[in-house]
Amino acid sequence: MIELKNIEKYYANKGVKSYILRHVSTEIKAGEFVSIMGPSGAGKSTLLNILGMLEEPTYGEYQFMGEDITSLNERKRIDLYRNHIGFVFQAYHLIDEMTVAENIEAPLLYKKIGGSERKSRVADVLDRFNMVAKKDLFPNQLSGGQQQLVGIARALVAQPSIILADEPTGNLQSAQALQIMELFKKLNEEEGITIVQVTHSEVNAGYGSRILHLLDGVIKEDLKVNQTV
């Protein structure tokens, strides 16, 4: 699904290049659940943003579902957002002026899905996340964990092929964090959704199938996880 070849990223500051990512090459297959780990400042978020096409690499080749991303136009990228990629953020990033239901519905609007189907899909997701009672609340009326659930629900409702999550549990208590991880795992196993997450926690990483260890912009380790949980 994803193929990175020799990805480099640097910022030039007063003529001095400071590298964030160096020679990053890897492949992520459909159905994998990958966790990116590493110390702060290692370039994890940068890598994830590149995967999500929010940032461009300075150098290297990136293929997403067989398409070369570096030569992709705006239109195509929006299409990918609409149909294949779901984002989950550490700070949730729900739209404050929209209710829970409206937040979840938003991506479907951009996919131009008909009204009745939108309703039923939103109802479905609300039901699955046990949030029917909260559907008319605004984000600031929810707890952090609940907000993140809405964030994930929003990412899922458009039925993406891949979910990119940057420290999705970074702001949450461990109990809530585990709930989210269980959810990810279920989605990955039952619906075959590819998941790439950045995390600092070994426990969280343990839910996935593979761990990429990043250090100073270089992939130091690429481990398979023993499914022991």
Next chain:
Amino acid sequence: MFRINFKIALRNLLKNKAFAAINVIGLALGLCSFVLLLLYIQFEKSYDRWDPELEQVYQVREKHHFGSRDNKADWQITNDSRVAALLKKDIPQFKYTTRIKGAHDCSVRTTSAEPVSMSGFRYSDSNFFKVFPYKFLLGDRTTAFSNLNSVVLKEHTALKLFGTSEVLGKDLKILGYVGDKGVVYKVTGVVEDPVCPESVDFGAIVYDGAQNQDPENLGRTSYCEVYVLSEKGIDLGLLNLTIHKSYLNFKKSFPDFDPKVNEKIKDHGLKILPIGEVHANPPFKEGWVDQIKSVGALSLFLLVVSIINFVNLATAKSVQRAKEVGVKKVLGASRKSLTWQFLIEAAFLSFAALFLSIVFVELLLPFFNSHFDLELSLWHNREIFMIGLELLAILVIVTIMAGIYPALVLSSYRPVEVLKGSYTGSFKGSKLRYGLVIVQFVITVTFMICMGIMMQQGHFIHHKNLGFDRGRLINLPLNYNETFAQRLKKIPGVQYVGTTTQVMGNVFNVDEEGKYKQQIIHLNMVTVSMETLAALGVQLKTGRLFSREYQQDTLNSVVLNESAAKLFGGNCIGEQYSKKSWDNKEYRFKIIGVIRDYHNQGFDKTVLPTVYKVTQQGGSASTNNLLVRLNVSDMRLVIKQIEKEWRILYPDNQMTYVSVEDVFKKELKTNDAFIEMIACFSFVSVFISLMGLFALSAFVISGKTKELAIRKVLGASNIQILNLLSRSFLYLVFAANLVGWPLAYIFASQWLSGFAYRVDITAGPFFITAGGSLLIALLTVGSQAGKAAVSNPVKALKYE
């Protein structure tokens, strides 16, 4: 999609109610003043457009001295009546010419009723309705004036006199002046009141045959207005050359026509003016186009201030929407849809403002109309469609200006930066925003200073010593009649009775060329009666006023005003000067007294060097001013007594009078109205700018909550924080003052130069404005900053 965006917009507005209100109200105020301006311009432009045939109608303008305000020649509306026949004879393209006398008040009696005082009855020759295409409701356009002593009424006049417009064939007795025996006229037509205002305004056209002829004696002139109906497709410029030539030829036959002897005749002339341009080109003063320029500029400035405000607030607020945009983008929103979203939101807001401004206009119009003596209306306006279109255009411009920044900047923003949270902090485009605030304040400061100077000038002319006593002085529209004057003087409370050709509200200037020690001296000549100067309460400087004790006072004694005395070298009591009359006889006059200059026509022109005479040997006092000086405080009783005497002498006329005090107020009214308008503009402008500053500072500060909290935790004091927040805004206001001062100076001196009597520009208004604007700005920003400064930092930090 539209629905959810609409909902978001609405929720955003509700969340920032104060912002939204300030935004919308500010723009609405600006639009309101602009709509009023549009209505006003539209009204002025609508003069004489009530029939397409009017395009062939022209007003004749003769350039001459007679009756001019400052004794200088001007293209006057009143002409020598002879030009009508002249033009008909010399210009083959002219189908008809008509002469019409100016409107004056007269008394009208229908068979039964009491006499009614009517204005707008005008005497014309038989061609009037051949030239003007009035629509006859009753009667016939071509035959209305076939017989002498016919009158054609406008419908409103018929209604006023008879209560019905079915008045064909009825009789009217018209008394042209007080004391007139009156003539009976037959109503031969009723014409429709045109929907547009007219330059040739009348209530009735009276035809008595007198206007068909010109005076036979070339030394005498009948002055009247002349209009022509021309063929289509004339070349106005070329024709006016021909007209001018034929006029000069014609003038050669006159006894006083010798450019060597009569200097003044050199700049006389004749031309025609399309009737549609008459209203914009009045003689002696600027037309409305020039008058409106300043007000127009002002209301445009106000509109600019309010648009700036709107754009500023909209863009400032849009930063708060950065996250929404970022998130929407990663959910797959296209740039186009985001751009539209913001544009539609701006359109929605500006539409709300437009709606509100129309409410304002509707509320203001009655007041505006009565205050400025206008008849503007929005919904009954014939040009409502055009006005709507113009407003729509403004709306589109405002929308684009307010919406394009957030629409383009935000929608082009890279989501990763927004989502990282770096966007709010960077506060992009703040330079532009600060720039706009400066512009806003420059305009406001300029307004405030100008208003200050204008108010000083207003105060000055209101309280200026006029040189005569305007209180307890009334003016009756009568010629002097010795028996009537004596009877009035018997009424207790009446001190003096006199007549004059020159009193505030009714001035008739006559230029007199005198010779003093071989020098030609031009004086403005005023004819008075014995007691007039005493009645006016003028201030004597040297010598004496007229008195019955001196026989020669009715012959060759004159009183000068100070300006005239200067021409005679100051101390000139007892001096004599000579004057030649039109038939070349020489008269000598002796100066018996000098009075202080007194004002009789506003303050825009200097008081003319004037000579006052009781004698008939150089003029007459038949200008319908009978001044009565009262010496009791309760004028009503005395006026009742005067009315009794009036009834005895003039039973066919209602008594009318004006108090000179009221005339003075009326004289100042246009000026006062202008100052009030400026004051209005200034307050609205200050209000909008402050609202803008308030909202902007609130916004900036809310974006800095976290920074402030951290500074406080690090040990910054409240004062330091207040200082930090207010300083940049105060710099802005200060800079605006620096720019505004010279501008205000230029505008104010420009305006003041229109007055012959004016105040000096002092530093006062400048410093008060600077101090005031800084203080208000400090309070505005301070109230926001204060809140931020004293708030508990923990809250802010926790919130993140």
